[in-house]
Amino acid sequence: MRTARASRPRRSRSSGAHPALPPSYQEIIERTPTLEPAQEAALLERAALGTAAARTLAKNAVSPSLRVDLEARVKAAQYAKERLVLAYLRIVPDVVSAYTGRLPFMDLVQEGNVGLVRAAENYDPAHGTFAAFAARWVRRSVVRAIVAGQRAEATDGGPFDAETPGAEHSILRRRVRQALAHLDAVEAKVLEMRFGLVDGTTRTLDEISRRLGVTRERVQQILNEALLRLRDVVAPLPAVA
Structure with missing residues (x-):
């Protein structure tokens, strides 16, 4: 599997500030730290593993023990994707x-x-x-x-x-x-x-x-x-x- 390339999130000059942006949305942006390259790489890798696990579960009959492992990877991937979304809001x-x-x-x-x-x-x-x-x-x-x-x-x-x-x-x-x-x-x-x-x-x-x-x-x-x-x-x- 190819290793996902990390990228440092671009900090906008306005940091998401806009007069029409609700304070609660702005607060999420301000309190969510940008990801370091190593953190982002780990999240992208976890997301990729979860995607592959989901495909395996959908296409193949697997043993109960393997299913538990694959389902855990899918769950971890969803958490990783959510972290990416929040970091890039x-x-x-x-x-x-x-x-x-x-x-x-x-x-x-x-x-x-x-x-x-x-x-x-x-x-x-x-x-x-x-x-x-x-x-x-x-x-x-x-x-x-x-x-x-x-x-x-x-x-x-x-x-x-x-x-x-x-x-x-x-x-x-x-x-x-x-x-x-x-x-x-x-x-x-x-x-x-x-x-x-x-x-x-x-x-x-x-x-x-x-x-x-x-x-x-x-x-x-x-x-x-x-x-x-x-x-x-x-x-x-x-x-x-």
Whole structure:
């Protein structure tokens, strides 16, 4: 197996600061340290091992003892991917800033968050550093939502204009609802709270645990399962330069 190349997370000049960014989201960025190269390499390696383990479980009959080992690798991989997502949340506002005016700022941030999650799920070292790969997926997710709105507007006979956010906002909201509809109510709620997909407020596992009245470990399990299911629901994103 190829060893994932580590990359030092790019510190944005604004450190994610933006007047339209909710304080809670900004707090997550500020209190989540950037990863050292060795830390990132270890997380990427753990994620790759988990992806390979998941494929083995899906395609092959394995012994009970091997299954336990593979399932442990899958669980560790999901934790690693979540750590990567949290560490790279700071890049989302920077990428989104290039598209302000096309949609409400926090809608773009939410779409960028989805792209970041997908980057963590799909990274392969052949694609270059994770920092560059994540930025591309965030941008792809944002652009895809904007283009989808423009095409819908043109199909309805309206102008194909990026400055008409009404239809784009409706398209984005519908896509989010459709994706979450494939999850059960608890999974959807955990995902919404963890990544701020509805109100832009990201919450810790402990906060979610207190709100739902379940253990922190149960919240982690629900989150992992929701991300796996959502990965299979969201359509592949188109290539964007």
